[in-house]
Amino acid sequence: MIRVGFIGLGNMGLHQVRAFAQAAGCQIAAGVDPAPEMRARFAQEYPDAQLFATPQEMLAQGQVEGVVIAVPTGYHQTVASTVLAAGVPVLLEKPMARTVAQCQQIIEDAERANTLLMVAHCRRFDPHWMSWGDYVTAGKLGYPILWRDASARPHANNWFMDDEIGGGPLIDGAIHNYDFANLIFGEPESAYTGALKMNPAVTAIDTGSTIVRYRAGHQLLISWSWGARGNRLADVIGPQGYIQLDAGGLPVDEAEKATHMYCCFTSVDDEKTLIKTPGRFSDMYIHQAEHFLACIRGETTCQSPGTEAIKAVAVAEAILRSGREGTVQDIRW
Numbered sequence: 001m002i003r004v005g006f007i008g009l010g011n012m013g014l015h016q017v018r019a020f021a022q023a024a025g026c027q028i029a030a031g032v033d034p035a036p037e038m039r040a041r042f043a044q045e046y047p048d049a050q051l052f053a054t055p056q057e058m059l060a061q062g063q064v065e066g067v068v069i070a071v072p073t074g075y076h077q078t079v080a081s082t083v084l085a086a087g088v089p090v091l092l093e094k095p096m097a098r099t100v101a102q103c104q105q106i107i108e109d110a111e112r113a114n115t116l117l118m119v120a121h122c123r124r125f126d127p128h129w130m131s132w133g134d135y136v137t138a139g140k141l142g143y144p145i146l147w148r149d150a151s152a153r154p155h156a157n158n159w160f161m162d163d164e165i166g167g168g169p170l171i172d173g174a175i176h177n178y179d180f181a182n183l184i185f186g187e188p189e190s191a192y193t194g195a196l197k198m199n200p201a202v203t204a205i206d207t208g209s210t211i212v213r214y215r216a217g218h219q220l221l222i223s224w225s226w227g228a229r230g231n232r233l234a235d236v237i238g239p240q241g242y243i244q245l246d247a248g249g250l251p252v253d254e255a256e257k258a259t260h261m262y263c264c265f266t267s268v269d270d271e272k273t274l275i276k277t278p279g280r281f282s283d284m285y286i287h288q289a290e291h292f293l294a295c296i297r298g299e300t301t302c303q304s305p306g307t308e309a310i311k312a313v314a315v316a317e318a319i320l321r322s323g324r325e326g327t328v329q330d331i332r333w
């Protein structure tokens with residue numbers, strides 16, 4: 001059993017605890033949060049775990065063999081660096097940090113301590129997204145590819161909308177797309193963004209539309225708002241066909257709906273194929289937990305290291321810079 005400690009017991013922290021509780025070979029050993037009500041909520045579900053107000057108190061006990069960090073993004077670097085300096089493997093929530101400079105610091109600290117640094121880019125462990133990603137990388141859509149994703153829903157004015165701590169939807173929400181696009185398209189090159197402020201009360205850019213270009217010639221078109229409500233659009237198009245990230249109107253077995261996820265491939269001849277993947281949305285978090293535990297045991301190579309995750313933050317940083325300056329920005333890390 002690997003003894004895992006959890007720093008940050010808010011929404012995502014508790015979600016992670018529950019995923020690790022379902023992963024084989026894990027003991028939920030400790031929870032850390034400065035807020036007493038968050039510690040109390042965790043303790044109700046996991047009464048055998050130890051409770052701490054600070055990461056330092058937990059690390060001083062020397063009991064945990066792995067740590068999951070789910071604190072607000074602007075604090076990722078200080079907390080991750082503290083844990084890595086103690087030589088304890090880290091699974092750090094996405095985005096890896098608020099800035100590329102903070103990511104570089106975390107990578108340096110992990111290298112100095114020679115300790116595992118994995119970033120929780122959960123879509124790398126999502127059988128649903130991997131199923132359509134495989135279609136793209138196998139060339140079934142032809143070349144080049146355009147991934148279009150638009151999403152809009154209002155967001156509470158909390159730390160997520162603070163420019164320094166959360167950075168708004170163009171880093172926090174869309175980072176899953178940036179990391180997955182890096183995985184299937186390769187190195188990102190430049191970004192051009194139109195930014196808008198729908199909610200004048202927040203400091204972060206709350207709405208933006210951007211085109212990210214990849215060295216291989218593909219593009220990501222992304223438009224996210226946490227300041228307005230709108231329709232969702234998501235598809236992946238190429239000269240040989242396109243993918244919808246749902247069943248695309250094809251009939252699905254009602255009894256299987258709870259245990260399967262669907263995409264639809266439409267060929268250039270308008271022939272539709274259902275891509276059916278066993279599993280549920282929540283499974284990716286369990287697969288991610290199992291992968292982190294396997295990495296700690298030395299059984300596998302990390303599929304989501306900090307050296308990859310920094311590139312997604314670099315995409316976000318270029319997007320936000322472009323939104324502020326109104327010009328095309330190189331993506332640098």
Ligand SMILES: NC(=O)c1ccc[n+]([C@@H]2O[C@H](COP(=O)([O-])OP(=O)(O)OC[C@H]3O[C@@H](n4cnc5c(N)ncnc54)[C@H](O)[C@@H]3O)[C@@H](O)[C@H]2O)c1
Nearest residue numbers: 008009010011012013033034035038070071072073093094
């Ligand atoms: N992978 C995903 O799908 C996903 C989804 C949501 C959030 N997240 C990420 O998870 C992280 C946390 O988000 P959340 O929604 O849980 O936020 P949240 O506000 O619900 O919880 C954050 C918690 O961290 C605690 N905290 C603050 N500073 C701390 C410190 N120094 N040490 C210990 N605890 C501290 C707070 O008291 C709070 O309980 C963010 O980076 C966010 O972007 C990831």
